[in-house]
Amino acid sequence: MSPTGTEHTVKAFDSDINELRGMVAEIGGRSEQAIAKSMRALENHDLVLAAEVVAEDKLIDDLEKRIDDLTFQTIALRAPMADDLRELIATFKISGVVERIGDYAKNIAKRVPLITQAHSLGPISLLPSMSKIASELVRDSLDAFARRDADLAMEVNRRDQIVDDFYNSIFRAVITHMIENPKDIGEAAHLLFIAKNLERIGDHATNVAEMVYFAATGEPMPERSRGDNPTDLLDDALSDEAD
Amino acid sequence: MTNSKNEMISAGDGSPKMTTRNVNVFYGDKQAINDVSIDVNMDNVTAFIGPSGCGKSTFLRCLNRMNDTIPIAKVTGEITLEGEDIYSPTMDVVQLRARVGMVFQKPNPFPKSIYDNVAYGPRIHGLAAGKDELDNIVETSLQRAGLWGEVKDRLLDSGTALSGGQQQRLCIARAIAVDPEVILMDEPCSALDPIATAKIEELIHEIRGRYAIVIVTHNMQQAARVSQRTAFFHLGTLVEYGETSEIFTNPTETQTRDYITGRYG
Numbered sequence: 283m284s285p286t287g288t289e290h291t292v293k294a295f296d297s298d299i300n301e302l303r304g305m306v307a308e309i310g311g312r313s314e315q316a317i318a319k320s321m322r323a324l325e326n327h328d329l330v331l332a333a334e335v336v337a338e339d340k341l342i343d344d345l346e347k348r349i350d351d352l353t354f355q356t357i358a359l360r361a362p363m364a365d366d367l368r369e370l371i372a373t374f375k376i377s378g379v380v381e382r383i384g385d386y387a388k389n390i391a392k393r394v395p396l397i398t399q400a401h402s403l404g405p406i407s408l409l410p411s412m413s414k415i416a417s418e419l420v421r422d423s424l425d426a427f428a429r430r431d432a433d434l435a436m437e438v439n440r441r442d443q444i445v446d447d448f449y450n451s452i453f454r455a456v457i458t459h460m461i462e463n464p465k466d467i468g469e470a471a472h473l474l475f476i477a478k479n480l481e482r483i484g485d486h487a488t489n490v491a492e493m494v495y496f497a498a499t500g501e502p503m504p505e506r507s508r509g510d511n512p513t514d515l516l517d518d519a520l521s522d523e524a525d
Numbered sequence: 526m527t528n529s530k531n532e533m534i535s536a537g538d539g540s541p542k543m544t545t546r547n548v549n550v551f552y553g554d555k556q557a558i559n560d561v562s563i564d565v566n567m568d569n570v571t572a573f574i575g576p577s578g579c580g581k582s583t584f585l586r587c588l589n590r591m592n593d594t595i596p597i598a599k600v601t602g603e604i605t606l607e608g609e610d611i612y613s614p615t616m617d618v619v620q621l622r623a624r625v626g627m628v629f630q631k632p633n634p635f636p637k638s639i640y641d642n643v644a645y646g647p648r649i650h651g652l653a654a655g656k657d658e659l660d661n662i663v664e665t666s667l668q669r670a671g672l673w674g675e676v677k678d679r680l681l682d683s684g685t686a687l688s689g690g691q692q693q694r695l696c697i698a699r700a701i702a703v704d705p706e707v708i709l710m711d712e713p714c715s716a717l718d719p720i721a722t723a724k725i726e727e728l729i730h731e732i733r734g735r736y737a738i739v740i741v742t743h744n745m746q747q748a749a750r751v752s753q754r755t756a757f758f759h760l761g762t763l764v765e766y767g768e769t770s771e772i773f774t775n776p777t778e779t780q781t782r783d784y785i786t787g788r789y790g
């Protein structure tokens with residue numbers, strides 16, 4: 283008899299945990315794909331692709347429910363302790379956060395038909411780079427979960443600042459554009475909401491990273507110091523637009 | 526994690542009821558406990574957990590010198606109760622076992638009436654001046670043990686006629702009746718169903734603070750539910766001793782984690 287460090291004596295427990303990890307990887311992959319597709323739909327004004335993102339969000343919602351059911355059942359039946367307990371609680375919370383990420387992607391897709399003059403909206407050129415980083419954060423936070431990698435989780439938390447910085451630049455550029463081109467105000471507002479959605483996606487990836495850090499170490503992630511942000515107040519006014 | 530060695534010795538807030546320092550126990554040539562130092566605090570229920578044969582019962586029995594009854598057992602190191610060395614030649618062992626009571630795995634009521642089971646200790650220790658006072662002790666003890674309501678109309682029935690769970694609560698009432706300072710429980714619920722177990726756990730919750738309680742259990746959830754401090758033993762050594770909430774959510778030692786998460790052997 284010696285501690286093995288990996289497998290449980292009750293093998294069925296490991297198979298529950300593995301099944302959950304598989305589903306978390308899947309919901310993560312789907313939401314990452316939803317971000318990429320919604321951005322492609324926006325760039326190409328592809329209404330069919332945008333509609334597909336909206337339709338596929340249902341799959342993400344279903345997956346979240348299945349993850350929650352199995353987590354709930356595993357906690358009830360196996361009475362997990364220590365790192366097992368932390369991982370299951372993290373799984374439960376991560377599935378909810380990733381589902382929200384899917385909602386933001388869906389919200390971007392829903393705005394695609396409303397942006398018809400993309401070529402005249404200068405600040406839109408910043409969105410592809412911003413979305414690339416936001417999806418990287420989503421992917422890395424979920425990779426960190428799969429590998430129980432607290433360092434990678436910290437890294438995601440740190441890199442979220444880049445997404446915030448993008449948002450702040452786009453915010454200023456859009457406001458300037460609105461002042462100079464009052465006839466574009468409606469479409470520019472949608473553009474701003476899209477940037478806001480991407481910024482929220484970054485925040486949610488950070489939330490995932492924080493849970494990964496906790497699951498891996500048992501400690502809360504050290505706070506990232508946030509510089510005072512001129513757009514914070516306006517952000518609050520804009521609030522969450524996703525549904 | 527920092528300072529886990531210091532953590533092992535401390536028992537939380539307040540001055541300890543019992544202290545043990547560098548305790549070793551041998552059965553003949555075989556060492557069953559290896560250099561264990563631990564404090565037991567008044568305000569806490571302390572749980573001892575660990576795989577079968579790791580020495581939980583052996584160590585528990587040191588705390589009221591029950592090992593004296595095993596001829597080949599030899600105990601070294603220092604154990605104190607309220608600062609007094611319990612292995613000193615001047616220590617009255619009968620008195621000690623009244624101050625440090627014990628409840629065993631299998632309920633073991635005497636083949637006497639319920640009343641006499643509880644009155645037994647107070648009688649031999651001369652704790653009651655007369656019949657009224659003895660009645661009073663019996664009633665209070667049964668009440669604290671959560672058994673009074675179920676037996677008050679049948680105090681003269683035999684203790685052995687009670688259900689297993691009731692017998693165990695009777696044994697706890699018997700331990701309480703001599704007004705001990707510490708109560709040691711060695712797997713007190715292992716022969717009981719979940720409802721009877723819940724009643725014992727509730728009773729532990731009710732009496733904690735009045736007595737220092739040490740409980741040995743194989744049931745991880747039980748340790749988590751009833752105790753505030755948990756000690757994990759492995760092969761006769763104390764691996765980790767700390768806050769129960771910490772041990773079960775974020776243990777410091779890999780051995781502890783493997784055991785409580787069911788990854789052990």
Ligand SMILES: Nc1ncnc2c1ncn2[C@@H]1O[C@H](COP(=O)(O)OP(=O)(O)OP(=O)(O)O)[C@@H](O)[C@H]1O
Pocket residue numbers: 552557575576577578579580581582583584595597
């Ligand atoms: N009376 C005895 N004579 C000889 N060896 C003993 C005696 N009692 C216990 N031992 C040995 O001491 C070691 C510790 O036993 P102990 O009963 O304290 O373990 P435990 O942790 O209480 O186990 P369990 O969970 O099975 O009750 C074991 O190796 C056991 O075989």
Ligand SMILES: [Mg+2]
Pocket residue numbers: 581582583711741
């Ligand atoms: Mg034992």
